[in-house]
Amino acid sequence: MPHRDDSDSRKLLRRLRDSLSAPGGGQDRLDAITHEIADSMGTEVCSIYLFRDADTLELCASEGLRPESVHNTRLRLGEGLVGRVARSGRPLNTGNAPAQPGFRYMPETGEEVFSAFLGVPIQRVGEKLGVLVVQSRDSRAFTEDDIYGLEVVAMVVAEMAELGAFQGSQSDRMPLAHRFPAMFRGGTGQEGAAEGRVWLHEPRVIVTNPVGDDPVREKARLNEAIAELRIYVDRLVADADMGADGDHAEVMEAYRLFTRSRSWLKRMEADIELGLSAEAAVEKEQSQTRARLEQAADPYLRDRLHDLDDLSNRLLRILTGQGRDTGAEMPDKPILVARNIGPAELLDYGRKLKGVVLEEGSVGSHAAIVARALAIPLVIHAARITSEALNGDPILVDGDMGIVHLRPEDTVAAAFRDKIAMQAAAQQRYAGLRDQPAEDRAGKRVELQMNAGLMADLPSLAGSGAEGVGLFRTELQFLTRTHVPRRAELAALYARVMDAAQGKPVVFRTLDIGSDKVLPYMKPQDEPNPAMGWRAIRVGLDKRGVLRMQLQALIRAAKGRPLHIMFPFIAEPSEYEAAHRLLMAELGREQALGHVLPSDIRVGAMLETPSMAFAPQSFFDGCDFISIGGNDLKQFFFAADRENERVRRRYDTLSFSFLSLLEQVIDRCNASRASLSFCGEDAGRPIEALTFAALGLRRLSMRPASIGPVKHLIRRANLDDLREVIEAARQAGAPSARRAVSEYVVRLGS
Numbered sequence: 001m002p003h004r005d006d007s008d009s010r011k012l013l014r015r016l017r018d019s020l021s022a023p024g025g026g027q028d029r030l031d032a033i034t035h036e037i038a039d040s041m042g043t044e045v046c047s048i049y050l051f052r053d054a055d056t057l058e059l060c061a062s063e064g065l066r067p068e069s070v071h072n073t074r075l076r077l078g079e080g081l082v083g084r085v086a087r088s089g090r091p092l093n094t095g096n097a098p099a100q101p102g103f104r105y106m107p108e109t110g111e112e113v114f115s116a117f118l119g120v121p122i123q124r125v126g127e128k129l130g131v132l133v134v135q136s137r138d139s140r141a142f143t144e145d146d147i148y149g150l151e152v153v154a155m156v157v158a159e160m161a162e163l164g165a166f167q168g169s170q171s172d173r174m175p176l177a178h179r180f181p182a183m184f185r186g187g188t189g190q191e192g193a194a195e196g197r198v199w200l201h202e203p204r205v206i207v208t209n210p211v212g213d214d215p216v217r218e219k220a221r222l223n224e225a226i227a228e229l230r231i232y233v234d235r236l237v238a239d240a241d242m243g244a245d246g247d248h249a250e251v252m253e254a255y256r257l258f259t260r261s262r263s264w265l266k267r268m269e270a271d272i273e274l275g276l277s278a279e280a281a282v283e284k285e286q287s288q289t290r291a292r293l294e295q296a297a298d299p300y301l302r303d304r305l306h307d308l309d310d311l312s313n314r315l316l317r318i319l320t321g322q323g324r325d326t327g328a329e330m331p332d333k334p335i336l337v338a339r340n341i342g343p344a345e346l347l348d349y350g351r352k353l354k355g356v357v358l359e360e361g362s363v364g365s366h367a368a369i370v371a372r373a374l375a376i377p378l379v380i381h382a383a384r385i386t387s388e389a390l391n392g393d394p395i396l397v398d399g400d401m402g403i404v405h406l407r408p409e410d411t412v413a414a415a416f417r418d419k420i421a422m423q424a425a426a427q428q429r430y431a432g433l434r435d436q437p438a439e440d441r442a443g444k445r446v447e448l449q450m451n452a453g454l455m456a457d458l459p460s461l462a463g464s465g466a467e468g469v470g471l472f473r474t475e476l477q478f479l480t481r482t483h484v485p486r487r488a489e490l491a492a493l494y495a496r497v498m499d500a501a502q503g504k505p506v507v508f509r510t511l512d513i514g515s516d517k518v519l520p521y522m523k524p525q526d527e528p529n530p531a532m533g534w535r536a537i538r539v540g541l542d543k544r545g546v547l548r549m550q551l552q553a554l555i556r557a558a559k560g561r562p563l564h565i566m567f568p569f570i571a572e573p574s575e576y577e578a579a580h581r582l583l584m585a586e587l588g589r590e591q592a593l594g595h596v597l598p599s600d601i602r603v604g605a606m607l608e609t610p611s612m613a614f615a616p617q618s619f620f621d622g623c624d625f626i627s628i629g630g631n632d633l634k635q636f637f638f639a640a641d642r643e644n645e646r647v648r649r650r651y652d653t654l655s656f657s658f659l660s661l662l663e664q665v666i667d668r669c670n671a672s673r674a675s676l677s678f679c680g681e682d683a684g685r686p687i688e689a690l691t692f693a694a695l696g697l698r699r700l701s702m703r704p705a706s707i708g709p710v711k712h713l714i715r716r717a718n719l720d721d722l723r724e725v726i727e728a729a730r731q732a733g734a735p736s737a738r739r740a741v742s743e744y745v746v747r748l749g750s
């Protein structure tokens with residue numbers, strides 16, 4: 001291969017840039033580019049393959065291959081050498097292409113005479129656009145410098161594609177990024193359907209000039225931006241040091257090391273030497289490191305990917321001056337699209353949003369809990385949507401199915417609107433039941449309460465017709481802050497919650513942190529299995545200061561009103577007894593300090609581990625109430641992680657084995673003075689709720705949107721009849737009551 005130096009590369013990049021402003025359409029530009037690259041690299045062939053859709057690459061321009069193959073030769077992702085480059089995101093260099101594993105002979109191209117092959121991916125941060133290939137007759141492999149040089153060129157081609165350079169006269173034949181309808185299959189975070197326009201939480205940084213004219217100036221710009229980035233990270237480190245949180249500081253320290261990495265800086269400077277602008281150099285390194293780390297199975301390395309993305313994005317924003325606030329106006333009916341989002345940020349957007357779509361997230365995540373409180377559909381695990389969506393794109397979110405349609409076809413949009421209209425009609429019907437009791441046809445009452453955790457939940461208390469709050473998850477207040485809230489703050493907040501409840505009972509559950517609920521200001525515990533680790537009451541009893549502060553705040557907030565307190569995750573009676581003693585001691589202390597005590601105080605335990613179904617009777621006698629936390633109870637009963645999408649739906653809540661456990665708890669409570677409720681997610685699923693009620697669970701606490709559907713069903717049913725149906729199924733040897741209950745519900749009609 002002929003020797004090329006930095007100035008050749010710079011010349012080539014400049015010529016590529018000039019082709020951007022030259023007259024002509026997209027195809028003309030692609031043709032010109034392949035010609036320029038082959039000329040500059042001294043190769044017989046240069047070809048550009050672009051993605052037509054997520055799985056298909058199309059030869060879109062070529063210097064040296066037969067013209068009739070352009071737009072006719074197609075390869076699937078992973079197919080042939082080109083497909084391999086696209087899949088791996090890594091270069092492939094060989095002096096003997098036909099001898100390579102996976103080589104696919106494409107006779108229409110006439111490429112059989114070219115032995116040497118070098119392909120590099122055309123990619124832009126997290127987005128695969130295509131493959132750039134040079135080929136040559138001589139059978140020597142390309143040099144490291146050639147590879148590096150071609151990667152730099154591919155970066156410029158990627159930026160040109162992003163700027164729309166290849167759209168134009170033949171656009172009907174060209175793959176157009178961000179134009180076609182795209183569907184994303186993710187998971188359900190929160191049910192519901194919404195139509196709106198994309199609003200990106202972190203809008204893409206647009207690099208308008210990928211080519212740098214003056215390497216000295218570009219390097220100076222890069223160094224200044226890195227200096228600014230270091231100041232920013234140092235400040236983060238200092239803030240982390242201020243808290244007593246060693247591990248958080250450790251993560252920050254990793255960030256700091258990253259910003260001081262000589263090799264990172266050196267690689268970017270070398271890119272600039274070859275003709276890239278400072279911002280294109282940052283993107284190139286980000287893309288390449290991403291491609292490498294994405295293949296890593298090691299979760300530690302994948303976390304580093306996030307660090308790299310965060311820092312590179314910040315560096316790009318410094319260089320381009322594009323902040324999160326790009327001046328774009330939030331569209332009507334905004335649907336938030338983000339890689340991930342914290343609960344506090346989501347709350348900031350508040351009720352403006354019509355829906356949320358995340359690339360990451362989980363059902364039990366705090367963002368999901370906030371989305372639930374805001375009653376907006378949420379789809380999680382929508383892979384790569386932030387690379388594909390642009391601000392303002394039309395979007396449909398189907399939270400029930402976990403599906404998102406971006407830039408949908410008219411027929412899809414029309415079907416979707418029908419679905420939304422049907423849901424609205426059902427909501428109307430439920431609203432008519434708001435002031436009616438949840439009573440079956442024989443007059444048996446079931447008390448329906450709601451779950452809450454944020455002030456934003458409370459308007460639903462009146463709106464849904466809930467008879468109280470059966471579970472107030474107090475940890476959400478802790479999760480949405482950057483520091484431990486003060487006692488006075490908490491007392492004021494709990495008082496507002498009680499005010500808003502207007503005399504309806506509110507069951508405050510003391511802090512359930514640990515497991516997936518990690519406080520940003522608390523040292524994360526490196527536990528192999530956090531769901532079974534140091535969480536909830538275990539933390540409360542070991543770190544009594546926080547639990548005591550919370551109990552004091554609750555007592556002060558009640559100020560002579562009735563107070564309900566529930567301790568989470570009790571796994572043996574002694575834990576409940578210790579927590580109860582702590583509460584009694586606080587009551588005594590508060591009284592001594594002159595505070596008015598609650599007029600009535602009811603204390604209960606959450607039953608979330610199978611062990612408690614078999615606790616001594618004295619435990620049940622010692623509780624005013626018990627609430628079954630079905631989410632945790634089910635995960636421990638079936639040994640199936642509630643956060644793991646693979647196993648979470650595998651086991652049936654209505655299996656007779658789980659129902660027998662519930663019956664055991666119902667019997668134990670009936671034989672004691674403790675009243676019983678169920679407050680896991682299953683209480684909000686109509687078939688499950690109806691089954692629980694038939695088995696004798698007469699108080700259910702659920703998300704507010706479920707109260708209407710559950711009440712509607714209970715009012716049409718006869719709980720005694722249903723109990724007989726369930727018994728008959730059990731006697732007949734059915735593994736689950738689901739089928740029998742579902743058939744019973746069908747017989748009820750609507």
Ligand code: PEP
Nearest residue numbers: 629630631632679680681
């Ligand atoms: C439960 O486990 O069912 C429950 C209601 O508690 P959480 O979902 O907050 O763990």
Ligand code: MG
Nearest residue numbers: 608629631632
């Ligand atoms: Mg729980």
